[in-house]
Amino acid sequence: MSERRPLALIGFMGSGKSTVGRLVADAAGATHVDLDDLIEEREGMPITALFRARGEDAFRAIETELLSTALTAGHVVSLGGGAPLAENNWTVIRARATSVWLEAPLETVLERCDVPTRPLLQGRSEEELRRLFDSRLARYGEADHRIDATRDPGVVAEEVLHLWLG
């Protein structure tokens, strides 16, 4: 496992990155790190509280700071939906990990999302959500692989595992 590049799961909020990441890591006997969990642990507060107290820019700075830690600590890393957007983050992800986009339409991810824990979804109109979603597709599309994430997480995890370990 240690000689393999870590697996970085990317995709919009609600695409199943945390669930699938845990399943893949369990099946492979690998370590799993969720970047949002790492941020919450380090800051001692939930992401929503961090956004409220310090704003999105501060959150993004911490996210960038802990990205490398996550890729060092985890064989499988579930990234926050916005983590691949910053160019410097994407450079690190490309250099160090095998990236997989968990792809699902906006309607599907919104159904799955727990909105109170997602500050970026709160108070947005449907049109604004669509714009946010669409604005991220080009970057997500640069991943090494993409997987149809509308299916059961167990099925998705099996496919991701196969892509990763062959």
Ligand code: S3P
């Ligand atoms: C964000 C996604 C969230 C979290 C933060 C910002 C984003 O993670 O990092 O609320 O910009 O898409 P999930 O994708 O795990 O919900």
